Amino acid sequence: MSWKHKHLLGLENLSRQDIELILQTAKSFKEVSSRDIKKVPALRGKTVVTLFFEASTRTRISFELAAKRLSADTLNIAANVSSTSKGETLLDTARNIEAMNVDAMVVRHSSSGSVFLLAQGLKCSVVNAGDGCREHPTQALSDMFTLQEKFGRIEGLKVGIIGDILHSRVARSNIWGLTKLGAKVTVCGPATLMPRGIEALGTDVCYDLKKVLKQSDAVIALRLQKERQQDKFLPSMREYSCLFGINQAKLKEGSDHLIVMHPGPTNRGVEVSADVADGKQSVILDQVTNGVAVRMAVLYLVLGTKS
Amino acid sequence: MGLLIKNAIIVNADKIWGTRQDILCEEGKIIQIAPKISVANRHLHEIIDAAGKKVLPGLIDIHTHLRQPGREDKETIETGSRAAVKGGFTSVMCMPNTNPVIDNAMVAEFIIREAHRVGLCNVYPIGAITKGQQDGELTDMAELKASGCRAFSDDGKSVLNSRLFRLAMEYANMLDVLIIEHCQDPLLSAGGVMNEGVVSTRIGLKGDPGIAETVTVARDIEIARYLNARVHLAHMSLARSCELIRFAKSQGIKVTAEACPHHFVLTDEACSSFDASTKVNPPLRSKEDVEAIKEAIADGTIDCIVTDHAPHTKEDKEVGFDTAPFGLIGLETSLGLTITELVKPGIIDLPKMVDKMSFTPARIVGLANKGVIKPGFDADITIIDPDHEWTVTQEGFVSKSKNSPFIGRKLKGRVEQTICNGKIVYHAPIA
Numbered sequence: 021m022s023w024k025h026k027h028l029l030g031l032e033n034l035s036r037q038d039i040e041l042i043l044q045t046a047k048s049f050k051e052v053s054s055r056d057i058k059k060v061p062a063l064r065g066k067t068v069v070t071l072f073f074e075a076s077t078r079t080r081i082s083f084e085l086a087a088k089r090l091s092a093d094t095l096n097i098a099a100n101v102s103s104t105s106k107g108e109t110l111l112d113t114a115r116n117i118e119a120m121n122v123d124a125m126v127v128r129h130s131s132s133g134s135v136f137l138l139a140q141g142l143k144c145s146v147v148n149a150g151d152g153c154r155e156h157p158t159q160a161l162s163d164m165f166t167l168q169e170k171f172g173r174i175e176g177l178k179v180g181i182i183g184d185i186l187h188s189r190v191a192r193s194n195i196w197g198l199t200k201l202g203a204k205v206t207v208c209g210p211a212t213l214m215p216r217g218i219e220a221l222g223t224d225v226c227y228d229l230k231k232v233l234k235q236s237d238a239v240i241a242l243r244l245q246k247e248r249q250q251d252k253f254l255p256s257m258r259e260y261s262c263l264f265g266i267n268q269a270k271l272k273e274g275s276d277h278l279i280v281m282h283p284g285p286t287n288r289g290v291e292v293s294a295d296v297a298d299g300k301q302s303v304i305l306d307q308v309t310n311g312v313a314v315r316m317a318v319l320y321l322v323l324g325t326k327s
Numbered sequence: 328m329g330l331l332i333k334n335a336i337i338v339n340a341d342k343i344w345g346t347r348q349d350i351l352c353e354e355g356k357i358i359q360i361a362p363k364i365s366v367a368n369r370h371l372h373e374i375i376d377a378a379g380k381k382v383l384p385g386l387i388d389i390h391t392h393l394r395q396p397g398r399e400d401k402e403t404i405e406t407g408s409r410a411a412v413k414g415g416f417t418s419v420m421c422m423p424n425t426n427p428v429i430d431n432a433m434v435a436e437f438i439i440r441e442a443h444r445v446g447l448c449n450v451y452p453i454g455a456i457t458k459g460q461q462d463g464e465l466t467d468m469a470e471l472k473a474s475g476c477r478a479f480s481d482d483g484k485s486v487l488n489s490r491l492f493r494l495a496m497e498y499a500n501m502l503d504v505l506i507i508e509h510c511q512d513p514l515l516s517a518g519g520v521m522n523e524g525v526v527s528t529r530i531g532l533k534g535d536p537g538i539a540e541t542v543t544v545a546r547d548i549e550i551a552r553y554l555n556a557r558v559h560l561a562h563m564s565l566a567r568s569c570e571l572i573r574f575a576k577s578q579g580i581k582v583t584a585e586a587c588p589h590h591f592v593l594t595d596e597a598c599s600s601f602d603a604s605t606k607v608n609p610p611l612r613s614k615e616d617v618e619a620i621k622e623a624i625a626d627g628t629i630d631c632i633v634t635d636h637a638p639h640t641k642e643d644k645e646v647g648f649d650t651a652p653f654g655l656i657g658l659e660t661s662l663g664l665t666i667t668e669l670v671k672p673g674i675i676d677l678p679k680m681v682d683k684m685s686f687t688p689a690r691i692v693g694l695a696n697k698g699v700i701k702p703g704f705d706a707d708i709t710i711i712d713p714d715h716e717w718t719v720t721q722e723g724f725v726s727k728s729k730n731s732p733f734i735g736r737k738l739k740g741r742v743e744q745t746i747c748n749g750k751i752v753y754h755a756p757i758a
Contacts (some may be wrong), residue, residue, distance in 0.1 A: 032529070069665050085614060109642070109645060110646060110647055111645060129647070130649070131647035131648060131649040131650060132530060132531040132532045132601075132603030132648065132649065133530065133532065133647065134601075134649075135647050135650075136600075136601045137645070137647055139603065151531075152531050152532070152649065153531035153532070153533075154531030154532075155531070192529075192531055193602075204439055214532065215527070215528035215534075216523055216524055216525070216527075216528055216536075217524055217525035217528050218528050220525040220528070220529070220530060221528070295418075315538045
């Protein structure tokens with residue numbers, strides 16, 4: 021089984037074998053991060069640029085560490101809106117950076133599909149670090165890696181994704197990845213934040229959190245943006261938290277082996293209560309640790325392909 | 328000075344002529360149609376042999392954007408006219424969302440003057456319904472009518488204020504001018520960039536629900552019924568809109584409607600490419616909607632086919648799907664798409680195509696001397712080869728903009744010659 025993709029734009033277009041290869045590669049890289057000397061020369065001489073048009077701490081740092089632990093040179097660009105207000109388009113900005121001979125560009129942008137525009141217009145590898153509401157493949161891969169670590173398998177697992185499904189790229193990537201690997205995904209959240217026709221992606225829809233907690237092996241709580249209330253999707257954060265927030269009392273509905281995940285950053289007391297986030301069923305920090313390993317695997321694989 | 332078309336198989340909206348005819352045009356009018364017209368003793372400046380071709384009344388597009396004044400980098404009256412005649416159009420009506428807006432006589436007169444200077448096709452400005460298209464006050468419609476506006480629209484958006492729209496329809500009815508409504512409730516659209524459905528859910532683009540169109544269609548039909556006034560609904564894109572219009576027509580309500588080729592050729596699946604030339608308003612819809620639009624064209628629910636030609640520069644379109652402007656160019660592909668997708672599969676025949684692209688549009692906007700090849704009518708004539716296959720290419724477009732989702736597509740049906748006011752204004756390249 022070999023890797024054939026120059027870019028990682030999402031999980032929708034990857035095969036089950038592709039995803040398994042990433043997870044398998046990540047496993048060996050996770051060991052690197054636990055060493056005293058946390059570095060291998062796999063990408064020595066390669067240049068990896070992170071180009072973020074949206075604020076991010078965790079994902080950007082995770083990619084930077086991943087590249088550094090593979091001995092690549094890294095450069096971080098937090099492109100704010102001002103470069104576009106100067107009349108420079110996304111593609112222009114990226115082409116200018118590429119002209120300095122970079123090998124991979126890790127991109128986050130608020131526009132769904134923007135990574136396709138870049139992949140078509142650039143010669144270097146493009147890795148999607150989140151495009152609009154479409155995909156956030158490395159987050160889903162971290163989640164899947166974590167699930168595999170905890171359960172030893174993904175096939176047959178029942179996973180609930182809770183919250184703002186409509187705007188969530190994490191939800192979409194997880195739906196693609198988990199269903200390809202044989203898990204059963206149920207999405208759960210307010211009807212106003214449930215995208216039309218989501219069942220067509222191979223998920224069940226359920227509006228009853230308790231029911232989802234009861235049936236699941238793992239639940240992924242999504243971050244709820246405060247703007248959703250201003251956009252009238254929700255009556256109040258309080259009501260959201262009552263219906264879809266996970267606290268210790270509700271967690272008792274589920275089985276003992278149920279694990280709670282969150283892509284971060286958490287709004288404590290909204291999506292998950294503090295005692296749940298810090299509790300023994302939470303694997304939120306494992307997801308962060310595994311994120312580095314998964315991103316090492318992705319960078320290693322895309323930069324290893326001959327285009 | 329005259330022009331003679333020999334060996335013409337004439338296609339009017341009512342029939343295809345069974346025998347070849349000669350058509351004589353003088354002073355911009357069709358003078359005579361006869362099996363054999365002698366060239367002796369006549370001052371003919373042009374003789375065209377149309378053998379093997381079909382001869383149609385010049386196509387009429389009542390919904391196009393020429394961008395001048397204001398966005399001459401996207402299109403001008405000159406480049407738009409060139410695209411029009413290449414696409415077989417002898418008359419186009421341009422929408423008022425220019426800068427400045429066509430909301431006063433001066434802008435309308437500028438467009439007519441400039442079109443006259445260019446001298447390729449007839450250009451009729453459409454006046455804005457509200458000043459600055461701001462949904463606030465009605466424009467001076469009588470004055471705009473006097474300076475050449477036959478129709479009024481705030482195209483690009485609906486007249487959201489229902490009372491104002493009622494007043495506009497009452498006023499326009501008094502003046503016997505047409506109100507063309509862009510049916511889209513912006514509060515329901517809520518910034519959507521493609522059709523809301525499974526595809527938008529899959530690819531994470533913000534969805535624009537079909538109800539943004541249909542609630543406005545229903546509202547406008549109700550106002551038209553109440554006032555017993557005419558309303559023309561622009562670029563219908565949904566099965567449900569067709570059902571509402573069909574019902575309204577069955578009740579005798581004075582509603583007419585148009586559809587664009589992209590809405591009967593492409594589905595929202597095309598947006599998965601994130602090619603911004605598939606971003607259009609109203610958005611590309613589902614397969615069921617595409618089929619319903621075709622059916623509605625065939626059964627007369629949809630009265631005419633328009634291009635909604637909306638040129639945008641590469642710079643404007645190449646900024647990501649979310650932020651790119653809506654619209655695609657259509658003047659040069661409309662006939663080919665209609666022949667390929669509607670005529671060749673037998674959904675409509677050639678006379679019906681002429682009905683949808685020339686005869687009925689002329690009737691809707693009151694161009695009494697157009698849309699028919701008949702002595703006494705204007706010498707606006709389009710000669711086509713319905714079997715000629717060609718491929719849409721970026722280089723092939725004469726429009727200033729190239730934002731077409733049809734690049735690379737093979738089409739049947741090509742314009743051979745376009746004649747406007749008795750003058751040859753376009754001739755297809757030889758070979």
